[in-house]
Amino acid sequence: MNPQSIPTPALAVEPGFFAGRSVAGLQDAMRQGALDAEALVRHAAAAIERLNPQLNAFVHVDVDAALAAARALDAERARGQVRGPLHGIPVAIKDNVDTGDMPTTMGAAHFLGHRPAADADCVALLRAAGAIVIGKTLTHEFAYGPTGDRSAQGAARNPWRTSQITGGSSAGSGAAVAAGMVPLALGTDTGGSVRVPAALCGVVGFKPTHGRVSAHGVFPLAPSIEDAGVLANSVEDAQVFMQALSGGAIGPYADAADPGLAAPRMMWVPNAPFAIDVAAVTACVRAAAEGFGGVLVDGAEVTRHARALQTALGAIQRSEAYAVHAERVEDEPAKFDPEVLERLRASRPVQGWEYVRARNVREHLRGVFAGLFEQVDVLALPAVAIPAPALQQRSVAGPGSAAVRETLLGLTNPWNLLGLPAIALPAGFVDGLPVALQLVAAEGADARLLALAARHWRRPGARMAG
Numbered sequence: 001m002n003p004q005s006i007p008t009p010a011l012a013v014e015p016g017f018f019a020g021r022s023v024a025g026l027q028d029a030m031r032q033g034a035l036d037a038e039a040l041v042r043h044a045a046a047a048i049e050r051l052n053p054q055l056n057a058f059v060h061v062d063v064d065a066a067l068a069a070a071r072a073l074d075a076e077r078a079r080g081q082v083r084g085p086l087h088g089i090p091v092a093i094k095d096n097v098d099t100g101d102m103p104t105t106m107g108a109a110h111f112l113g114h115r116p117a118a119d120a121d122c123v124a125l126l127r128a129a130g131a132i133v134i135g136k137t138l139t140h141e142f143a144y145g146p147t148g149d150r151s152a153q154g155a156a157r158n159p160w161r162t163s164q165i166t167g168g169s170s171a172g173s174g175a176a177v178a179a180g181m182v183p184l185a186l187g188t189d190t191g192g193s194v195r196v197p198a199a200l201c202g203v204v205g206f207k208p209t210h211g212r213v214s215a216h217g218v219f220p221l222a223p224s225i226e227d228a229g230v231l232a233n234s235v236e237d238a239q240v241f242m243q244a245l246s247g248g249a250i251g252p253y254a255d256a257a258d259p260g261l262a263a264p265r266m267m268w269v270p271n272a273p274f275a276i277d278v279a280a281v282t283a284c285v286r287a288a289a290e291g292f293g294g295v296l297v298d299g300a301e302v303t304r305h306a307r308a309l310q311t312a313l314g315a316i317q318r319s320e321a322y323a324v325h326a327e328r329v330e331d332e333p334a335k336f337d338p339e340v341l342e343r344l345r346a347s348r349p350v351q352g353w354e355y356v357r358a359r360n361v362r363e364h365l366r367g368v369f370a371g372l373f374e375q376v377d378v379l380a381l382p383a384v385a386i387p388a389p390a391l392q393q394r395s396v397a398g399p400g401s402a403a404v405r406e407t408l409l410g411l412t413n414p415w416n417l418l419g420l421p422a423i424a425l426p427a428g429f430v431d432g433l434p435v436a437l438q439l440v441a442a443e444g445a446d447a448r449l450l451a452l453a454a455r456h457w458r459r460p461g462a463r464m465a466g
Contacts, residue, residue, distance in 0.1 A: 008461050009432040011159050011179065013054055016047025019180025023085055023237045026183065030077065030088060037070035037077075037088030037132060044090040044134050047181040054162060057175035059095050059153045060102050061135035066090065069132045085240040087130030092176050092185040095136040096143050096169075097228070098217035099123055106219050107139040107151035107169075109335040110328060120217025122186065122228050122245050129244035134182065137172025141340045143188055143221045144321060145169055146196050146408040149391050150337045157391070158201060160433055164388040167197035167408060170231065174201040177231045184233075184241050188218060190226035191317065192383075192412025195424035195438060198231050199383035202426045202434030206230050206238045208446050210419030213246050222320035224359075225313070225416040235425070235454040242446070253451035260377040261452050264294035266439075267372075269302045269381040274310075275410030276385050276402050280430045288427035288437040289380040292456040299379060305368065306414075308361055313417040315358035318347035366418055366443070373442035378452065380439055381411055383424035387433035411438065421446040423453050428460045 011019075029035040045063045052058050073088045093099055096106045098116035105111045119127065127133065138156045140148050148171025149155035156171035158164040159179040166175045170187025174197025177185050187194040189207040198205025207229040218228060228245060232238040242250045255261075266289060271277040290296060322329070322344060328336070329344050336344070386396060389404050396402050415422045420440050427437040437457075441449035 008429055009160065012162050013051055013159050013179055015159070016051060016180030017043035018047070018183040018233070020233065021183060022234055023089055023183055023240055026089060027085060027087070037073045038067060040088060041066045041070045041090050041132060041134060044182050047179070048135065051179050051181055055157045055159060055175045055179060056154050057137055057156055057172040057179065057181060058092065058135045059105065059107075059138050059172065062102055063134065065101055066132050066134040073130055073132070083128070083130035084244070086126065086244050089131055089184065090134045090182050091126060091131045092135055092137045092173060092182045093123060093133055094170050094173050094185070094187050095139045096188060096219040097123060097186060099133060099136065102133070102136055104136065104219070105152065106143070107141045107153060109152045110332060112152060116217070118217070121214035123217065125247050126186070126244055131184075131244065137170070137176055137185060140169035140171055141337045142219070142325065143169040143190060143193060144340050144343060146192060146405055148172075148197065150339050155391050158388050158433075160202060161388070163390055164433065165200065165391055165393075167200035167384070167388065169193040170197050173231045174198055174203060174205070177201070177203045177233060184237060185231045186245070187229050187231055188226055189229045189416065190221045191313070191409045191416050194229035194231060195383050195412050195422060195436075196408050198424040199436035199438075200388040200434065204232045204235055204238050204426070205383075205424040206232075206242060206450065207415070207422050208242060208246065208250060209421045209444050210416075212249055212446060220324050222317045224320060225316060225419070234459070235423070235450060235457055238423075239450045239454065242450070250446045250450070253447035258448070260448070261455055264292055264377040264452055264456070265375070266292060266294050266296045266378055266380045267299040267302070267376040268296050269299035269379050271382065271385055271411065273303060273306045274414065275407050276396065278386055278430075281382055281385060281387065281435050284428040284430055284435055285382040285437045288425070291458075294377070296380065297376065299381075301372065302379065305365060308365060309414040309417055312358040312361040312365070313413055315350055315354045316362070316417065319350040319355040322347040322350070362417055369418055369420070370442065373445075378439045378441050378449065380437065383412060383436040383438035384408055385411060387430050387435055415440050419443055421449050423449060425453060425457045426459055
């Protein structure tokens with residue numbers, strides 16, 4: 001099955017100005033005088049005003065501050081001072097990342113109205129690179145959930161079908177980029193929270209190697225497995241965003257002699273036992289992987305470690321998440337969404353020895369997978385095993401029924417445990433909704449993974465509403 005041949009649906013909403021536009025194209029237009037940063041902010045503001053009532057992607061917007069920043073950046077450009085490829089580009093920031101000039105609520109009643117004293121390091125880097133922060137996007141409460149429909153500000157809605165979830169926890173960021181409200185958005189990823197909404201909303205989602213981006217000013221969930229990442233229209237846009245976000249630590253990859261870029265060695269990882277297998281999704285995603293033109297070998301070697309990966313991840317994530325929230329769970333339980341509270345209370349019984357053992361297992365598995373990446377360039381598998389479920393849906397019906405949460409995260413969270421870079425790439429449509437190919441690379445191979453994806457990936461065609 002060729003994903004390009006699958007009938008492509010239309011977005012359920014009339015998209016905003018940035019749908020299908022690249023950062024490079026926007027920069028060209030500004031260089032030629034056809035656009036400026038102020039015009040881009042006004043386009044973003046108009047799209048947010050029109051679409052946010054339908055999608056609930058943004059929880060706070062400051063158009064006046066964005067316009068002031070745009071005018072200052074336009075004045076710099078007029079003087080011949082251009083900071084780089086993000087100069088004058090409007091971006092959105094997930095609402096668990098500190099912004100000194102806007103509220104940061106974590107999607108939680110505990111923090112409604114909270115205003116940080118300063119920007120998170122990653123936000124400061126984006127502003128220094130010329131990006132304009134126009135607003136904050138909805139996060140699943142405390143980023144502790146993959147559905148995006150549990151937040152003090154309500155549920156984000158999928159632009160392809162507004163009755164469906166966006167995925168989370170970077171829910172609003174996925175919807176905002178997919179609907180063309182902004183060209184780029186910041187997310188965070190502790191078990192798939194960038195890649196899941198990217199997959200379900202049909203955009204590119206990239207999670208870097210653990211620690212590549214500063215976490216200072218990002219509200220923690222499970223610090224040893226979470227990272228800031230990007231949701232974008234294209235791999236190239238993700239590259240320039242990540243270069244700014246990492247302070248240049250993820251640079252362009254330019255080894256023209258690298259044979260892995262022309263004909264990558266790819267290992268196809270079966271869904272089972274990580275997640276259920278929906279034949280139409282798997283076929284569509286595998287066809288996209290085969291389109292890379294490399295050697296696609298069987299990944300049964302990976303599945304042998306599934307139990308160890310899942311057990312270690314569970315102990316580490318639950319223990320670290322409960323450590324962050326223990327006092328709130330005891331002192332202010334009524335402020336939590338009931339589902340998030342239940343998940344946190346279920347995390348409390350993890351024993352200290354289980355956490356220490358899980359960290360030791362993680363170190364062993366890092367060595368195992370480092371050896372594996374000496375044989376292959378990337379692992380390939382679906383980013384999510386199913387298309388977007390309905391809002392509030394919590395089980396997947398039919399053969400191989402499973403819980404929605406575990407199904408959404410089963411194919412993404414092993415790579416958080418190991419700290420590996422991973423990217424979700426739109427691969428086509430199943431039942432009128434996007435599905436995505438996920439590629440995972442060796443620790444530290446962020447630039448190479450982005451270069452490989454940029455060279456081979458082509459967006460499946462999709463029509464816009466209207």
